[in-house]
Amino acid sequence: MSFGSNPAFLASIVECSDDAIIGKNLNGIILSWNRAAQNIFGYSAAEAIGQPVTILSPPDHIDEEPRILERVRRGERIDHYQTVRRRKDGSLVDVSLTVSPVKDADGKIIGCSKIARDVSRQKHIEMELAKTRAVLEERARSLETAVAERTTRLQQTIADLETFSYTVSHDLRSPLRAMQGFAEAVLSGYADKLDAEGRHYLERISNSAIRLDKLILEVLNYSRIGSRELSIKPVDLDKLIEEVVQTYPTIRESNAKITIKHPLHPVLGSHASLAQVISNLLTNAVKFVRAGAKAKVEIRTEKHNSKVRCFFEDNGIGIPQNSLSKIFEPFQRAHAHANYEGTGMGLAIVRKAIERMGGTVDVRSQEGRGSTFWIELPAAYL
Numbered sequence: 001m002s003f004g005s006n007p008a009f010l011a012s013i014v015e016c017s018d019d020a021i022i023g024k025n026l027n028g029i030i031l032s033w034n035r036a037a038q039n040i041f042g043y044s045a046a047e048a049i050g051q052p053v054t055i056l057s058p059p060d061h062i063d064e065e066p067r068i069l070e071r072v073r074r075g076e077r078i079d080h081y082q083t084v085r086r087r088k089d090g091s092l093v094d095v096s097l098t099v100s101p102v103k104d105a106d107g108k109i110i111g112c113s114k115i116a117r118d119v120s121r122q123k124h125i126e127m128e129l130a131k132t133r134a135v136l137e138e139r140a141r142s143l144e145t146a147v148a149e150r151t152t153r154l155q156q157t158i159a160d161l162e163t164f165s166y167t168v169s170h171d172l173r174s175p176l177r178a179m180q181g182f183a184e185a186v187l188s189g190y191a192d193k194l195d196a197e198g199r200h201y202l203e204r205i206s207n208s209a210i211r212l213d214k215l216i217l218e219v220l221n222y223s224r225i226g227s228r229e230l231s232i233k234p235v236d237l238d239k240l241i242e243e244v245v246q247t248y249p250t251i252r253e254s255n256a257k258i259t260i261k262h263p264l265h266p267v268l269g270s271h272a273s274l275a276q277v278i279s280n281l282l283t284n285a286v287k288f289v290r291a292g293a294k295a296k297v298e299i300r301t302e303k304h305n306s307k308v309r310c311f312f313e314d315n316g317i318g319i320p321q322n323s324l325s326k327i328f329e330p331f332q333r334a335h336a337h338a339n340y341e342g343t344g345m346g347l348a349i350v351r352k353a354i355e356r357m358g359g360t361v362d363v364r365s366q367e368g369r370g371s372t373f374w375i376e377l378p379a380a381y382l
């Protein structure tokens with residue numbers, strides 16, 4: 001007889017198993033009961049053998065054993081059936097059952113073997129995991145709600161601030177116009193009563209008032225971009241840029257050489273906002289040149305997947321590297337005001353308008369060599 005088929009050896013394997021191994025006949029009467037069965041269910045072999053296996057069934061699972069036996073009689077095997085059994089002391093234990101038919105030498109089914117694995121620890125871990133998951137989900141939900149509420153509050157604050165700056169800017173203009181008007185009136189009506197110095201001071205008052213009015217207008221412009229409704233449509237950049245070059249006097253009369261690399265790719269955006277963006281970029285490109293030099297600007301587009309980049313490359317004075325990150329902020333200028341007129345709001349307006357259209361704007365520049373600004377927007381199909 002080989003070692004593996006030695007009955008004592010096989011019995012010892014059954015005895016040493018951590019899983020309960022129970023033999024029963026087709027009527028469900030327990031015929032064999034190993035040590036693990038005793039450990040899990042609390043009955044000794046002497047107490048269990050000869051009893052119906054239903055001593056292990058809790059009342060609400062009483063019909064399970066007859067159904068299992070019915071399937072075994074048909075020759076079926078039941079694998080990893082998750083259920084609950086009752087111990088001798090009445091407590092419940094989660095088990096995974098594997099039940100297989102046992103056949104005699106002629107192949108006739110005479111009973112079945114049932115392996116019951118105690119899965120209560122696993123079940124406990126699963127429950128703990130489910131609880132933790134529920135807690136985490138709840139936390140994620142409340143975090144989302146908190147973020148949404150905070151975003152709404154922030155949007156409201158921004159809108160309030162924009163309305164506030166709009167109103168203030170608007171109201172500042174009338175006393176300012178009065179100052180300018182009276183300065184002009186004194187200059188024209190009382191010029192002969194003033195000496196040159198007096199006239200000079202009045203001129204400076206008048207010019208400062210004009211400049212402050214320009215600044216206020218730009219602030220108004222800036223706050224309007226945040227609140228006005230945008231109508232986003234395909235925009236033909238070839239046409240729009242020609243229009244801007246022809247209609248903006250500072251660009252048209254600048255004597256700059258503006259080259260457009262037709263055809264430009266169309267983009268999705270607001271026609272009015274894009275006109276404002278392009279006019280600001282072109283005004284800068286023709287303004288920031290060395291005194292007496294002829295400005296050259298090249299405009300071209302590149303398509304990257306679903307986005308279009310439109311480049312504005314100039315041969316101007318360039319921008320110092322340490323100013324590059326600031327120039328898109330309101331009132332930030334990189335060059336002396338005395339040499340180049342401006343309020344410092346142009347690029348702030350560009351960035352806000354582009355971002356409202358779902359795009360981006362950036363620049364690279366080398367001092368003394370020129371700058372390349374670009375805007376990126378979703379591509380459109382005309």
Ligand SMILES: Nc1ncnc2c1ncn2[C@@H]1O[C@H](COP(=O)(O)OP(=O)(O)OP(=O)(O)O)[C@@H](O)[C@H]1O
Pocket residue numbers: 218280284285288314316317318319327332333334335341342343344345346347348371
């Ligand atoms: N093409 C350019 N070449 C060199 N410097 C530039 C260029 N464009 C912008 N800058 C620098 O960035 C600063 C900010 O530009 P922005 O258009 O906001 O203001 P501005 O032109 O001075 O005033 P505004 O546009 O309000 O009249 C400019 O003052 C200038 O120093």
Ligand SMILES: [Mg+2]
Pocket residue numbers: 280283284342345346347
């Ligand atoms: Mg400008």
